[in-house]
Amino acid sequence: GAGVSQSPSNKVTEKGKDVELRCDPISGHTALYWYRQSLGQGLEFLIYFQGNSAPDKSGLPSDRFSAERTGGSVSTLTIQRTQQEDSAVYLCASSLDPPTVYNEQFFGPGTRLTVL
Amino acid sequence: GESVGLHLPTLSVQEGDNSIINCAYSNSASDYFIWYKQESGKGPQFIIDIRSNMDKRQGQRVTVLLNKTVKHLSLQIAATQPGDSAVYFCAVVYSSASKIIFGSGTRLSIRP
Numbered sequence A: 001g002a003g004v005s006q007s008p009s010n011k012v013t014e015k016g017k018d019v020e021l022r023c024d025p026i027s028g029h030t031a032l033y034w035y036r037q038s039l040g041q042g043l044e045f046l047i048y049f050q051g052n053s054a055p056d057k058s059g060l061p062s063d064r065f066s067a068e069r070t071g072g073s074v075s076t077l078t079i080q081r082t083q084q085e086d087s088a089v090y091l092c093a094s095s096l097d098p099p100t101v102y103n104e105q106f107f108g109p110g111t112r113l114t115v116l
Numbered sequence B: 001g002e003s004v005g006l007h008l009p010t011l012s013v014q015e016g017d018n019s020i021i022n023c024a025y026s027n028s029a030s031d032y033f034i035w036y037k038q039e040s041g042k043g044p045q046f047i048i049d050i051r052s053n054m055d056k057r058q059g060q061r062v063t064v065l066l067n068k069t070v071k072h073l074s075l076q077i078a079a080t081q082p083g084d085s086a087v088y089f090c091a092v093v094y095s096s097a098s099k100i101i102f103g104s105g106t107r108l109s110i111r112p
Helices: none
Strands: A005-007 A010-013 A019-024 A031-037 A043-050 A065-069 A075-079 A088-095 A111-115 B010-014 B019-025 B032-038 B045-051 B056-058 B062-067 B072-077 B086-094 B099-102 B106-111
Touching: A005 A088, A010 A019, A019 A088, A019 A111, A031 A075, A043 A065, A043 A075, A043 B099, A075 A088, B010 B019, B019 B086, B019 B106, B032 B062, B032 B072, B045 B056, B045 B062, B045 B072, B072 B086
Parallel strands: A010 A111, B010 B106
Antiparallel strands: A005 A019, A019 A075, A031 A043, A031 A088, A065 A075, A088 A111, B019 B072, B032 B045, B032 B086, B056 B062, B062 B072, B086 B099, B086 B106
16 A cells, blocks of 8 residues: 655755645554654654644754644645755654554655755 | 664674664663664665563564663664665654654665
8 A cells, every 4th residue: 555655755945945845644544753864863853743632843943843734644844944954854654543562653755855 | 861872873794694783772761662774765664673571572584682771772684685785773662752762873784
């Protein structure tokens, strides 16, 4: 079946512009996560959506970052007034429930964002 | 706070030899641990996990060892193959907080 998809795969933007990154989770997955991966680094947690509960935004690095999840499915990560340090690969993952030993997180291929 | 680290940034292994990738974590209030493999241009892919009440788990050519006393986790890959070339991440799960903390990763390269 279809996995997690993300679009665009690559995004080049100018400093100061806003960008929107999209994630389509696996159908039926109630949990959705956004991570950021800078070059040669591990995954940095950004935000977590679980069903209809209020999202866990504790990982968002600044108020320029926001995310929505419409209808419990598709999610959009928005970065306003992009800065060069925002350049990274942004990964989305989904799972059936909050992570337990039974519910694997499935990752999308990521969106590579380059801010010039 | 939580942290996961002490990875070697790179590991070079002769094809056919065993690989051992290590990871340390700081917070003992973790529920389980996961190893992910990330190939170039792709998202991380689940390899194997282990519950915090276990100390060893085996999969196909992979074994994960957990030492809670010293908060150390390792991934052993038997008979390393060229297709094993990737970055390997350990991740620590805190289910009560619905959080997964990832380490910085180890890049495994295979010498022919």
